[in-house]
Amino acid sequence: MAEGYSELANERVSAVNGIEYAYRDTGGGRAGGVPLVLLQHFRGNLDNWDPALVDALAATRRVITFDNAGVGGSTGTTPDTIEQMARDALAFLTALQLGQVDLLGFSIGSFVAQQIALVRPAAVRRLVLASAAPQGAAGMHGWAPEVIGAVGTPHTSPEAYLGVFFADSDSSRHAGSEALRRMYTRTQDRDTATTWATREAQYDAVCTWGIPDHAKLQRLSALRLPVFVANGDSDPMILPHYSYLLAGLIPGARVKIYPDSAHGFLFQHHAEFAADVEAFLPGAS
Amino acid sequence: MAEGYSELANERVSAVNGIEYAYRDTGGGRAGGVPLVLLQHFRGNLDNWDPALVDALAATRRVITFDNAGVGGSTGTTPDTIEQMARDALAFLTALQLGQVDLLGFSIGSFVAQQIALVRPAAVRRLVLASAAPQGAAGMHGWAPEVIGAVGTPHTSPEAYLGVFFADSDSSRHAGSEALRRMYTRTQDRDTATTWATREAQYDAVCTWGIPDHAKLQRLSALRLPVFVANGDSDPMILPHYSYLLAGLIPGARVKIYPDSAHGFLFQHHAEFAADVEAFLPGAS
Numbered sequence: 001m002a003e004g005y006s007e008l009a010n011e012r013v014s015a016v017n018g019i020e021y022a023y024r025d026t027g028g029g030r031a032g033g034v035p036l037v038l039l040q041h042f043r044g045n046l047d048n049w050d051p052a053l054v055d056a057l058a059a060t061r062r063v064i065t066f067d068n069a070g071v072g073g074s075t076g077t078t079p080d081t082i083e084q085m086a087r088d089a090l091a092f093l094t095a096l097q098l099g100q101v102d103l104l105g106f107s108i109g110s111f112v113a114q115q116i117a118l119v120r121p122a123a124v125r126r127l128v129l130a131s132a133a134p135q136g137a138a139g140m141h142g143w144a145p146e147v148i149g150a151v152g153t154p155h156t157s158p159e160a161y162l163g164v165f166f167a168d169s170d171s172s173r174h175a176g177s178e179a180l181r182r183m184y185t186r187t188q189d190r191d192t193a194t195t196w197a198t199r200e201a202q203y204d205a206v207c208t209w210g211i212p213d214h215a216k217l218q219r220l221s222a223l224r225l226p227v228f229v230a231n232g233d234s235d236p237m238i239l240p241h242y243s244y245l246l247a248g249l250i251p252g253a254r255v256k257i258y259p260d261s262a263h264g265f266l267f268q269h270h271a272e273f274a275a276d277v278e279a280f281l282p283g284a285s
Numbered sequence: 286m287a288e289g290y291s292e293l294a295n296e297r298v299s300a301v302n303g304i305e306y307a308y309r310d311t312g313g314g315r316a317g318g319v320p321l322v323l324l325q326h327f328r329g330n331l332d333n334w335d336p337a338l339v340d341a342l343a344a345t346r347r348v349i350t351f352d353n354a355g356v357g358g359s360t361g362t363t364p365d366t367i368e369q370m371a372r373d374a375l376a377f378l379t380a381l382q383l384g385q386v387d388l389l390g391f392s393i394g395s396f397v398a399q400q401i402a403l404v405r406p407a408a409v410r411r412l413v414l415a416s417a418a419p420q421g422a423a424g425m426h427g428w429a430p431e432v433i434g435a436v437g438t439p440h441t442s443p444e445a446y447l448g449v450f451f452a453d454s455d456s457s458r459h460a461g462s463e464a465l466r467r468m469y470t471r472t473q474d475r476d477t478a479t480t481w482a483t484r485e486a487q488y489d490a491v492c493t494w495g496i497p498d499h500a501k502l503q504r505l506s507a508l509r510l511p512v513f514v515a516n517g518d519s520d521p522m523i524l525p526h527y528s529y530l531l532a533g534l535i536p537g538a539r540v541k542i543y544p545d546s547a548h549g550f551l552f553q554h555h556a557e558f559a560a561d562v563e564a565f566l567p568g569a570s
Binding site for chain 1: 423424499500502503506526527528529530531532533534536538540
């Protein structure tokens with residue numbers, strides 16, 4: 001039986017930019033397939049992916065998670081722009097000699113994924129944007145006060161995490177507790193915690209990305225690859241509104257809003273979301 | 286028992302712009318309520334509203350249909366801009382002394398409804414945009430060749446109408462035949478057919494509205510009223526894509542895409558759509 005995400009080894013690769021990247025690589029049994037690379041959320045590291053989601057995705061394809069420059073177990077400094085994060089992510093993809101990949105960007109990772117697809121279209125086959133928004137969209141200049149107050153503090157709590165990533169219902173909060181439990185199943189070789197410097201730089205990047213600029217919305221018309229946009233119906237961090245905006249601006253987009261869920265809808269609805277991603281992506285080999 | 290839409294008298298009102306407007310007025314039993322005014326599609330007149338939809342809407346509120354300037358039984362000349370159509374519609378609302386209204390704009394009528402809400406925000410309480418798109422959106426420069434080839438000819442046929450307004454499935458085509466049957470139940474005092482001059486002017490207006498202009502998308506951020514955006518999932522005339530764009534650009538929008546249906550989803554799903562409109566609009570009195 002294949003190893004689950006909770007038991008995977010931490011691996012490292014050095015890129016030409018001098019960064020040594022921490023990553024995990026799973027579901028690789030199907031040689032020759034296009035890998036799916038995941039781009040993580042604000043302040044997240046390798047351990048902040050729900051193993052249930054990664055394992056469901058990896059049932060049919062190679063799935064790679066990584067810490068971008070300066071984040072968690074990777075070396076270097078976290079940059080304060082999405083543009084530089086995209087360059088750093090591309091250096092990682094090059095270092096692993098992955099060729100063309102599918103990308104799944106989550107939250108700030110969805111910003112990086114959009115930028116990668118715009119900067120190097122040939123590198124991306126298909127794009128999944130989870131809890132996402134376009135650059136320059138009105139109202140995206142930083143998280144709402146209650147959100148940054150919950151997940152932007154020096155020491156965050158499970159309660160604060162649940163309040164942003166899960167909806168205000170018993171069923172969603174229960175799903176959140178289960179997701180947290182799964183993330184903490186791993187007790188050995190956990191990833192290095194992200195630092196305050198990473199938090200500061202990432203939030204600078206989030207606010208810079210969100211400086212209102214209507215003209216920037218037009219960038220998305222250049223995305224000529226198939227895109228799947230998804231969010232929870234009660235996300236307080238990036239409103240579902242922005243998923244519709246992405247779906248309306250990207251010529252080949254489809255959109256799905258998941259019920260009774262918030263920023264972490266993809267963990268809560270891991271089986272359904274993984275099946276939707278599987279249906280969206282061509283066969284891995 | 287209240288009269289159904291098929292039996293309603295044609296009424297006329299003169300406005301200060303010199304136009305005599307043809308209209309029908311139903312569901313008026315609830316005095317003091319905010320009326321719902323319907324704005325018709327390309328080449329449509331009073332008889333092109335499905336009586337099943339109007340009667341369902343009129344079960345709980347006053348509903349008014351009318352021919353805009355130059356269209357069907359109204360006098361005057363059909364203008365070739367959405368801007369002038371909005372002025373002409375406002376003159377009709379003023380002539381009837383309606384005060385604030387709810388608007389339901391269908392297709393080209395949805396363009397006019399957006400313009401009315403931008404030009405005179407105080408005149409509109411809530412807005413329903415059916416089979417709609419924003420001004421200037423990429424890809425909206427006229428209907429697709431097969432669509433204008435079907436419904437833009439001098440003499441249209443029921444088959445051509447069904448091919449655009451209903452989806453390519455037995456269930457949708459059957460619903461289309463039923464809608465046509467209901468529209469032709471009325472045999473006396475039918476409205477005057479729309480002319481070729483109306484078709485030409487309306488299509489000029491459609492193409493002018495659709496001249497690509499990304500900056501124009503920002504107009505919608507000024508809509509501060511609640512808006513319900515709806516379309517059929519297979520509309521070949523105005524793609525559902527544009528409903529997502531509207532929902533992403535209008536701050537207070539909600540969106541629903543109806544299954545197994547096309548441009549005429551609101552006739553096919555008349556009961557469900559009327560219930561959704563009823564849930565969206567505040568009580569009529």
